[in-house]
Amino acid sequence: MEGLHDADMIAAADRWRARDLAVLWHPCTQMREHPHALPLFPAARGEGAWLVGHDGRRVLDGVSSWWTNLHGHAEPRIAAAIARQAGTLEQVILAGFSHPPAVELAERLLARAPREPGRAPLAKVFYADNGSAGVEVALKMAFHWFHNRGETRRTRFVALTGSYHGETLGALSVGDIPLYRRVYAPLLLDVLFAPSPDAFGAADAADAEARALAAADALADLLDTHPGEVCALVLEPLVQCAGGMRMHHPAYLRRVRELCDAHGVLLIADEIAVGFGRTGTLFACEQAPGGGIQPDLLCLSKGLTGGFLPLCAVLATQAIYDGFLDDSRDRAFLHSHSYSGNPLACAAALASLDILEGDDVLARNRATGARMAALAAPFATHPAVAEVRQTGMILAIELHPDAASAEDGHAVEIAGRRGLRMYRAALDAGVLLRPLGDVLYWMPPYCVDDAQLALMADATAAALAEAVRCA
Numbered sequence: 001m002e003g004l005h006d007a008d009m010i011a012a013a014d015r016w017r018a019r020d021l022a023v024l025w026h027p028c029t030q031m032r033e034h035p036h037a038l039p040l041f042p043a044a045r046g047e048g049a050w051l052v053g054h055d056g057r058r059v060l061d062g063v064s065s066w067w068t069n070l071h072g073h074a075e076p077r078i079a080a081a082i083a084r085q086a087g088t089l090e091q092v093i094l095a096g097f098s099h100p101p102a103v104e105l106a107e108r109l110l111a112r113a114p115r116e117p118g119r120a121p122l123a124k125v126f127y128a129d130n131g132s133a134g135v136e137v138a139l140k141m142a143f144h145w146f147h148n149r150g151e152t153r154r155t156r157f158v159a160l161t162g163s164y165h166g167e168t169l170g171a172l173s174v175g176d177i178p179l180y181r182r183v184y185a186p187l188l189l190d191v192l193f194a195p196s197p198d199a200f201g202a203a204d205a206a207d208a209e210a211r212a213l214a215a216a217d218a219l220a221d222l223l224d225t226h227p228g229e230v231c232a233l234v235l236e237p238l239v240q241c242a243g244g245m246r247m248h249h250p251a252y253l254r255r256v257r258e259l260c261d262a263h264g265v266l267l268i269a270d271e272i273a274v275g276f277g278r279t280g281t282l283f284a285c286e287q288a289p290g291g292g293i294q295p296d297l298l299c300l301s302k303g304l305t306g307g308f309l310p311l312c313a314v315l316a317t318q319a320i321y322d323g324f325l326d327d328s329r330d331r332a333f334l335h336s337h338s339y340s341g342n343p344l345a346c347a348a349a350l351a352s353l354d355i356l357e358g359d360d361v362l363a364r365n366r367a368t369g370a371r372m373a374a375l376a377a378p379f380a381t382h383p384a385v386a387e388v389r390q391t392g393m394i395l396a397i398e399l400h401p402d403a404a405s406a407e408d409g410h411a412v413e414i415a416g417r418r419g420l421r422m423y424r425a426a427l428d429a430g431v432l433l434r435p436l437g438d439v440l441y442w443m444p445p446y447c448v449d450d451a452q453l454a455l456m457a458d459a460t461a462a463a464l465a466e467a468v469r470c471a
Helices: 006-024 076-086 101-112 131-148 169-173 205-225 251-263 318-322 344-357 359-382 403-406 416-429 450-471
Strands: 043-047 052-053 058-061 124-130 156-160 192-194 229-235 266-270 297-300 310-315 383-389 394-399 439-442
Touching: 058 450, 076 344, 101 251, 101 310, 101 344, 124 131, 124 318, 131 169, 131 229, 131 266, 131 297, 131 310, 156 205, 205 251, 229 251, 229 297, 251 266, 310 318, 344 359, 359 383, 359 394, 359 450, 394 450, 416 450, 439 450
Parallel strands: 156 192, 156 229, 229 266, 266 297
Antiparallel strands: 043 052, 052 058, 124 310, 297 310, 383 394, 394 439
């Protein structure tokens, strides 16, 4: 776009918008809102924490492009790794074939996965190509493993109220956001929902812990009521992300691990959004009291490739893997994806791990998280704000509810007139913030600097002013 005048760039952006709306159906969008209520931003390129439009506008990516981008857009080390791999092997069937990036990535993920003293480690990796697909893999593995053992009554799953795990039918079944699931209710599994341990409104850490333990007691009662029926419990450790960035005390994780063991239930940890340093540790499971917990199945995606390519990894114990070994193919796990373990995606993931380890990203994130907390603290007294909360580099500013959230639940993306107007106000201020209904949140790339964080705070103030104006 170099050499173009402003008028030419604006005209180019308008042409891209028109071409887009002529052919594309966008995700998580009521398309009638385009082009007026929800104007499209035609991105031309990314630069670190910035997105640059065809019209030359620069917008700070305050949500890491749906929580995928860890190290910044167009990060040269990841781009170079993909380019090198593309010159060698771009794709190969993973059934009956292998390739070095898939093997090396599996080795490194297993070496860094959560470990718990006295428990056999996670030992095998199954690749899928997105987070929802990974949750489907974990659900099917859990059910099938018990089926192979002859425990055919174990057909049910437990999830948490307010949860979200994806939008394929199995993943949607273990989610609890009404707007996303109610149309499809006749197609969904019969899932048991346990109370969320979220600490919304807690007076202090002790109160948050008490709420978490009370939720664990309710889970214990639920499992007692359904003996021998549950094959797995699925949860997002520490933060229910698409469920409104609701956060819970890590004591809940320890109790859940104990309850699953006591009832013979597999524990599925969905770290698709919270993994790879978002919560202050590489994996959120590591923050449970006593040195962390280890799930039986661990789902990883989003930031796995640094936000460059779609990939999911489901880590399983040796015992689960061994439960499928047999002369009969009926007892095999025959689930597949065409792009399972794609070499380009694995190469991107390996480069992202190199950056996480070589740049001491976790230490830098802790410092960034502290700056985020200081900048957001004044919003706690804003008349529209019910709570400001934070876990690592995830910071949420929850507003008092409005009519849209009362109807559909606070977790629906940019729900209602207020959400749309807050989104547009932040975008006009130069920051991409995509409210989850009543919740404005910050989840920037790890490369974000002090000036960019200050811009996020300014954009948040503009969005809150719009929320008050349109109340």
